[in-house]
Amino acid sequence: MGKTLVQKIFDSHLKTEPFEGTKVLNLDVVMCHEITTPIAIADLEWRGKDRVFDPTKIKAVIDHVTPSKDTKSAVQAKILREWARRHDIKDFFDIGQNGVCHAIFPEKGFIRPGYTIIMGDSHTCTHGAFGAFAAGVGTTDLEVGILKGVCAFRQPETIRVNISGSRSKGVFAKDIILEVIRQLTVNGATDRVIEFRGEVIDAMTMEERMTVTNMAIEAGGTSGICMPDEVTLDYLWPFIAEEYNNDRSAALNAFKAWWSDKDAEYAQVLDIDITNLEPVTTVGFKPDQVKKLSEVSGTRVDQVYIGSCTNGRISDLREAAAMAKGHRLADTVRGIVAPATTEIYRQAMNEGLLDTLMEAGFCITNATCGACLGMSNGVLAPDEVCASTTNRNFNGRMGKGGTVHLMSPAAAVAAGIKGELCDPRSLMK
Amino acid sequence: MKSFGGKVLFLNRSDINTDEIIPAKYLTEVKKEALGPHMLEDLKLDGFDPQSDRTAAASVIVTRQNFGCGSSREHAPWALEVNGITVVIAENYARIFRQNMFNCGMLAIELDAAAIDSLFSLADADVKCAVDIDKKELTFTSPAGNQTISFSVAPFDEALVRAGGWVEYADNNL
The missing domain is CATH 3.30.499.10 (Aconitase, domain 3)
Structure with a gap:
């Protein structure tokens, strides 16, 4: 039987399975912002373990309250800023160059198909648009991620959502994902990954796909995910051309190796024809x-x-x-x-x-x-x-x-x- | 291991989100204790009564479905913990909240809908809940008598609870 994209990522990143069904994964990227990270930093300091597993795999940004609005938010920013300096985290973005985490990290080219990514932020599922397993976590998971570069997950099942039909005027990616959430309900995808497929997703830009995967968490999803294709490749090409010696077809083949197999098993398949979808709220x-x-x-x-x-x-x-x-x-x-x-x-x-x-x-x-x-x-x-x-x-x-x-x-x-x-x-x- | 059990706070609603458990405006706090007074603050907005008079004495929350949905903020379980609540019993949870509970060495116990319904039938009275983690039993004491319900917890989650949390577990085992 074939595997889904998420199963392939879990298999390739498995560090250990301490108990049946609990997978400890090696992480490719740990992302940090100034709201959920400072308490993790303080706890690591308190434990005498103020270290990071790999400063090149940690990305940090001040985004939630910037410029700081009061003393408390200024202190949070200061803790993150000083920590990034102390550990030589070069991919740190402060005022003058910052942005909302799930917009700036893709923009900087940090995401790759097949990656494992965590962040202390529920909308981390956004990065699944690139064919990565990207999950929001709490501060303790983030802390262990920073220290050891791992995170434990129950292996999620996958819901495949096939989106077909033609988009009417005034219908955007936002309308489409709201329709998906309406059908799945707010906990219809709990402990599952939503795989977004079909001609409508294929025709979307990366920005539109990010709008879609961003809201997978609103249906309870562990992550949203899209198959990495030529659209993904076009977006990432400026960052990866060198890695692939300017060979686009080699890169595309590598991307496609991550795709869910044709005979992969899904927990649920949902077909949505958006031809009659109107603008929604x-x-x-x-x-x-x-x-x-x-x-x-x-x-x-x-x-x-x-x-x-x-x-x-x-x-x-x-x-x-x-x-x-x-x-x-x-x-x-x-x-x-x-x-x-x-x-x-x-x-x-x-x-x-x-x-x-x-x-x-x-x-x-x-x-x-x-x-x-x-x-x-x-x-x-x-x-x-x-x-x-x-x-x-x-x-x-x-x-x-x-x-x-x-x-x-x-x-x-x-x-x-x-x-x-x-x-x-x-x-x- | 933390201590578990005590008076029960019943929250008779599904989909209670972490914004309701602890609003975002308090997320600039860097000390967990500062969250305490604001627990469940925005749960009152919708005309819902979180039984504030019982909140102070509670050690256990009993609620419905999808508890802790929304934001990943671990401030939600921290707000519970600094108020002495280390056990939540629900039909099911949002994934991140459930993991945050176990990562903090706290219990997020799932019972089926019928069991949750039977607990809510006691909700008008003072109810206490004792937790036996070795036997995997919850014993509810109310004027109606005693009721014992078995529960299960995933082996990894139990290991986290016994270790005192994920950082401790990872430190010892990874």
Whole structure:
């Protein structure tokens, strides 16, 4: 019987199996940010084990609260910064060059098909878009990862989601993943990896695939994963051409060796035809509560937020700017754009996207996780409503008493223009 | 090994997420003790009553499905631990939260829906839960009498609990 991509990664990275079903894997990359890492660092120091397994395999960024907003967040940043220096972690990104972890680490070319990756952040599943096994973990797993370069997992089963059909106008990667989560529910993929397949995924850019895999955790998934193909290769080529002696076909063959075998066994197969899918959003406080925007149009919006590891990349800003062009935000709406990385910020500036968004009334902030989890840069007041491109609509997530509706960048901008949720197709040229 | 058992706090809801257990605005704390007063703070938002009067004395949480979903923050089990809660009993968990519990040497016990239902039938009274990790038995004491329920825990997770957590286990065994 054949193997899934994830089984192949588990087999190739297995260090030991201390108990049946528990696999301790060797890690290729351990990623760190300033919220969940400082306590791991402090604990290692307290244990007299302030070491790292391999500084070249550790990547670190200050992204959740940057620039620091108060003494406590400044201390967190300082702990991470000094630790990175102390251990000669060269891939460390601070103010002036930083960005949201799951946007900047792919941008720097750190991800490869077949890699094992952990981070103290649930949206680590994003990196599965490259055909890697990438899982969010807690601080203790992170601490052991930093010290020993390993992490223990129950071997996850795989759910194969085949996405077919043609995309209607106004339907983006965000709409597609929200539809998948609606069907799987918030714990339908717990202890499982979601393998995203089918013609719709094949035709997606890497940025779109990252939007899809990013939200696998919202269905409970250990990771989301895509087969590494020519699209993956095009994205990674500037970083790997030398490794493969400029031989693209050799690289592609190496990528394809990771693909799930044709006779691999799946725990579940879900076929979704998106031909009739319309632009959607979430209602309520769980990400599987998804409705057509046409069904909830008219709901008042106080804030629009464009950003995050889900939808803060350059293609997202292009979609947002295309919708904003020639329009103004409603007088009652505040608009915030947080490009996901410093590089995306510059690119958006050079392309004139920021001008377009500012003319429409948006405020542009630096790259940060900020408002997505209600830490800074756009926290809601009680009873306020945000049309947001982020990934969680949990009660209080963006500020106590506030409500978040998740949607694509185009739909969020459209809501800002009208001052209420609306079907974005009504404003599309 | 940590100590387990004591008064039970019943949380009669599924999908309680880690933002509700400890909101993100407290994640700038670098001392676990500072999380204590904010445990379950955002669980009150939806008109849900986390029985705050019982929270202070509780050592065990009994709840429904998918407990601890959402953010990977280990601050969630830490917030429980600094409040003296080292056992959660639920139908099932989000993966990262469950692993974080065992990684901290705490217990995330899964019981089937019927057993959880039977526990919730006791929820109006003061209930105590004793945990026997050798026999894998939970004994619930309430005005209705005693009820003993067997549980299972994966061998690796038990090893973590007995070692006191994942760092200790990894240190000794890897």
